[in-house]
Amino acid sequence: MIPAACFAPASAADAALPLYAFDRDGFAAWLDGAPAAARAWCAAQAFSAEPGTSLLVPGTDGAPAFAAIGVAGAADDCHAIAHAPLQLPPGDYRLAPEAGIALDPGRAALGWGLGAYRFERYRRPQRAPARLVTDEALGGSVHADVLAACTLVRDLVNTPTEDMGPDELEAAVRSIAGRFGANLRAIAGEALLDANFPVIHAVGRASHRAPRLLELTWGDEAHPALTLVGKGVCFDTGGLDLKPADGMRNMKKDMGGAAHAIALAQLVMARRLPVRLTLLVAAVENAVGPDAFRPGEVLRTRSGHTVEIDNTDAEGRLILGDALTYAVEKTPTLLLDFATLTGAARIALGPELPALYANDDALAQAWLAAGERENDPLWRMPLWKPYFGYLRSNVADFANAGPSRMAGSIVAAVYLQRFVPDTIPWAHLDVYAWNDADRPGHPAGGEAQALRSAFAMLCERFGDPAR
Template sequence: MPESSPSALIERKAGKAQGVAIETIDSVRYKDALKRLDASQRRWLEQTGFEPRPGRFALLPDASGKLARVLVAIDPSEPLGALAGLPYALPAGTYHLAEHGALADTHLAALGWALGAYRFERYRKRARAPATLAVPGAELAALAPLIEATARVRDLVNTPTEDMGPDHLADAVKQLAKVYKAKLREWVGDELLKANFPTIHAVGRASHRAPRLVELTWGKASDPKLVVIGKGVCFDTGGLDIKPSDGMRNMKKDMGGAAHAIALAALVMQAKLPVRLTLLIPAVENAIAGNAMRPGEVITTRAGHTVEVDNTDAEGRLILCDAIAYGAEQQPELMLDFATLTGAARVALGPDLPVLFANQDALADAVLEAGCAVADPLWRLPLWRPYRKMLESSVADFANSGASRHAGAITAALYLERFVPDGTPWLHLDTYAWNDADRPGRPRGGEAMGLRAMFAFLRQRYAR
């Protein structure tokens, strides 16, 4: 697996200021900040035309010309982005947050700094190291797992398919199993048919790299059973219903759900949550060859439902349905999945806001609340069951897609829900896992979306 970039956070020594002070300001606190500056520094701000608008910052020298202080204008309502643009905008060196400042949540601000310091370096090294922020040791210890998990998602998603095929994705799970002494099983190629995972096999059989299902199991058998599933389509051509070139360009990211699931499993094990964890990663390439899955085929799934393949580009739900059916056989206390499942979710909510589906209202409310608390918001859409008719088939129990372009994210979730037994709590996250452009704290490329929300929810649910 690729190495993650450093977080650019270091431990701040008790009772000692390290490096240059950063004072966060807004329009209200700017006047107070000016009072703490000397005449030459105030004159410098005036001469450079500095205004306390969010995103702007000023470097203030002392009498000898040495950098003495940094003023950063922020929006106090968005602490995660307050410092996210600074690691590469400020001169290399060490900084710390001044006592006076407009930030109420320094924890999220430090996380934003670390996320802004990330760079994917497997194929090209960055020109310079990021500036570092000194934070209290306890805060660094709390943030480090989240920073590592986010970098894990970004690294996995950013890696091109040649170096992140189904076998490589399986290797990432195997590494976790080794680190946390978890049990591992894997079904590869025709073993999927023998073990009754027909839809995973059907989607991935045309690739030169064999499809597979990877299972990691960890924790005490007596603890509540938690099943985490991630869509691992390492590249999606669309199959015989081939995507246009612009739609295929970034399809290395179609394993973003698997990346989230792997990172969440690592967080659960690292935190030693009292659960019996099962991680399931169906890993395939949706390729084109003579034996590719064809439109109109009917597949009998693991759960016994017959499914007509209306569209080979609706492949994610096919590999997930066998994994969900297998996970449900364990009678879990909770089952959740991550998937870069539908463009319809992006049309509905845009690229930044993942779609949440849940089969229990209280469950959804708890996840949404947890997401807001950690600045990782989600938005719930309904499992509107009358829309099941959009997936009707004349030859099978139902189809994987339909003629209507309406409610695509909902119909995809309704397809998956058919494989969740009544009474099993279930969460489905339709996430983009990608930033289309560079923004502070969110560099272009792979992104963790909904990961912190789900982990915060699990910590609350399973706290001893």
């Protein structure tokens, strides 16, 4: 959650310590003209404004006179000062452009909030973050809405499955729908069969928590149709093809794709983008039980295709197949899906780069360019259709997996592509949604990845009337 103590009101500015942001060269130049006492103190502390560092500098009375921080990365990167709120001593600080780098106040506040985040639902924080003085207008700004969306992803992913199963995920979406006047329909349990979502039902039927499809709709019917789809596997045991212990340890995060889609939908509504929004979340728990779906079974999908189950641990693509089929029935102008789909994407690109697949070059390039601008990266991977051959089946139209470990992320993406016609611009993001360790602005645990760039791309495409 965003710590309430993360920001101070503008009225606190007079009593707040000045905060100077430096890069190394700029600090060296400033230091040449600084008072002798400040030069001596910085030398004694071996402070040279290395990225990710900070220092309180005393005045002649020995009390802190100002804080200096080394900017990590580009000055327009919202993470440039994300180390500061938990590295500086608690207290109030105001950006002071009279020395060092003049940071954009909105981006700085966004980075400050990302850096101050700690998941506090089950334990008290060890310390309060330093507070950044902000203008009252921040509350209605795009940066505040983006921070709230990133925080939502982190909170949803960090919450363990006992408190974030399909019911609780529905409750989270229902709360958001209520705030923005959206409509929400939930199709759960046996009703999924009546509504022709057989694969979502099959994957989730073994759990004591009913599987469901959540459908949120919002916006003017006259506007372009934007559909967001999220994989909401609230816990993934692997099913009967059981994961080993280390592979199952963090599977509360297997609904990270849904968390991204939900947060992006919240952003779209908060900023009143001129779109007709549909959010689809397939929410299930892939459990082991007497009614678990089995390897070798053949499932008939909503699209009419039959799928042989080669591996019950390749369940995400199964539920997304039904959700994507339903999405394209409404012929959206743009279709995006988010999923923690494959470990192969992490092997290929590591934990920090989500894998982007798209059937439309202009769409892919727009998202990549937004990632560059927002310092929120992702990497395009090929939809290499010949790899669909890895999913051959002797008894069904195709299988959900196969014996080969080659090109696992691409194979999963081309499986999804089977359910999306080339006439609909579509992008699929295979996202990790997790930080394995603490980095400035990226605390260990749940993480929003390529969310800011996705929103920037949507604003460029559709316009943001609230800016």
